[in-house]
Amino acid sequence: MRISTVTMFESSLSSMNRQQSAFLDVGQQLATGRRVVNPSDDPQAASRAVSVSQSMAVSQQYADARVTARNALSQEESVLNSVSDAISSAKTLIVQAGNGTLSDADRSAIGSELRGIYESLLGQANTTNGNGDYLFGGVKDNASPFVKQGGRIVYQGADSVRAQQVDSSRQMPVGDSGLDVFSGVHAGSDYVAEATTAADSTLTFTGPSVRDAAADGFGASYTLTFTDATTFSITDGLGTALLTDTYTAGEPIEFNGMSITLEGEPKQDDAIEMTKGQDQSVFATLESALAALESPADTSAKQADLSNTLSSVSRQLDNSLDNVLTVRASVGARLNELDVLDTVGGNRSLNYESTLSELVDLDYASAISDYTLRQVGLQASQKTFVDMRGMSLFEML
Template sequence: MRISTGQMFHQNTTSILQKQTATNKILDQLNSGKKVNTAGDDPVAAIVIDNLKQKNALVGQFVKNIDYATNHLSMAESKLGSAESLITNMREQLLRGANGSLSSVERQMVADEMKASLEELMSIANTKDESGNYLFAGFKTNEPPFAFDSAGAIVYSGDSGVRKSIVSQNSNVATNVAGDTAFMSAKNPLGDYDVNYLASQQGDFKLTGASIVNPATHVEDTYTFSFVANGTGVDLQVTDSSGTNVTTVPNFDPNNPVSFNGIEVTLSGAPVAGDSFTLEPKSEVSILDSLQQAIKLLETPEATNTPQGKSKLAQLLNSIDSGQNQVSTARGIAGNNLKALENITSNHEEELIINNSALSKLEDLDMAAAFTEFEKQQLALNAVSSVFGRVGSLSLFDYL
């Protein structure tokens, strides 16, 4: 078969270019350390590699969200732990100040200590995060959630918003605890009504419960309980806010609950004729308000040595305990969310290990095999180039 000079040059050039392409491909692989650098290298593997990298990128974003949530929840958990300790200390201060052997000056000193502690507790409740946002303000993170109003009462200007962070494809986790959940909405230890003891109280008694037992017949109102002498004991008269008599209990026995308008009230102790107190609807108490009331009680001369003061003290101690339980519950919410984040983080770490292992099998280059192949391709390229150089220089005139 006759081979023209042009055909010979074309075939040799094509062969050299193929060997150069193969050599360059191996060089690219050696430089990158990957055997799949473009979709043309292995289309099926390239698709799988792209999917795995997208999954890893998504997991990486989840991990960043988890870091953000962990930082905020750790700060909240720590601050709520400090609040718990502070409340415990203030309760002990209240009991110390309520000691009847203390003088009014000594009692005022205890009250001043409690004021300083309350300010510290307010500071905790108004904690800012690393971005300058208020930690316990719900969604209203740009303004202090807790403050004293013009009357000296503590008010909450935040909301109940719970910010959430997406931490996996199928779950999100709360990254904050709202201030009302932590400090303002503790369960009233008495039930659904709160008591107001009057200065005229002479008997040694206290309210132990005031709950709605029949919502269908319940009439919400402010009720006054008055004890009236009957010759052998006392009768109890209950009136509503308009002064209308609601019920009368002759020969009142504190061992028996009083029921009216869907409400059940229980007392302990021994009220005497002339004693009176009022009930008003209130199902929640604030630990901040309770502590502020405790300070006012200590600042009232001889308040804790009177029947009214003793009853108020018992009520406040119960409210403080309920408020502390609320703070503990809020701390538990933060702690549980932190635990959930730890578990999710472990799942993400395992997923990354599996994905990276699959990626390694698909795209990582066997360096030893690649170097061997490179040497083979280079040798072939040199051989083709050498042959082409010799054949290309041949001429018929050399043999004439």
């Protein structure tokens, strides 16, 4: 069999090209730090790497969503802190206004300070975030949730709030509606009493206070009504009479696990309504207090009305403050949950990165050894090609 010179040249050149291609492949791996540069390098590993990369991208999206949720909840927590401080200040002023030695001018001055708190609360209720969205408007965040209408503040936001997908199985509310914050009451709220009295009545009340929260009927609404100046009856929400007795000023009246104390001279049809857990806007509460403080109390009957109003307002502010603190605690719990999800998500991302590294990352020690070997092979191929180039019979002539 005769082997032509062309055949030897092509064989040597092909061998040299293969060695050079292998050498360049290893060099590319070293340059990129990846064992699988092209899918053809390891189809199975490349396929699994795509799946892991997609999982990493989804995990990163959840991490970004948690950042957004944390920013929103942190801002809300800061505003709720200011709201609770404002309500506490208002409660202090109400207690101060109950001092019987104050004049109408003194109470008017307290009313001016209370109105400042009232306006401050309105501003906090209409707080916006960095995007101009209202924190307490619910899903309707493009307009002020609290607006003044006819001298009163009404809520025009939505009851529902937006939720953020912060993990594969967790949708977290990233806010609270204004109704829940400024008009809601928590489950353990105190009883609030409100008096409806005749113009010349001096009836005042203290309480109601809890005697036995486990008693039958505790938590329901009741109405105490005077049938005449000396006799009263207590009925439940259905109008069923529970108690009829003779009025004695200063003597506690106990029924269904609670107690209320009356003072003054009542008139026929004077009534005191006692409710527990009834929603009451903190703005409506402050409006009642302002109306009482800005009106003269120059008669015994007006002083009695002022005392009753301040007593009701004080209890309502307590309930409102407890409700704001409850919402704030909920916000804190969600922030803590985000921290836990961040930890879990971080560990998950580390596992993904470890798996991806095992699939496609380069073993530098093995690659450098292979690089050196390929380099020697290429040099040998080149040297063989040079030597074979001179192997011709014509050289012997």
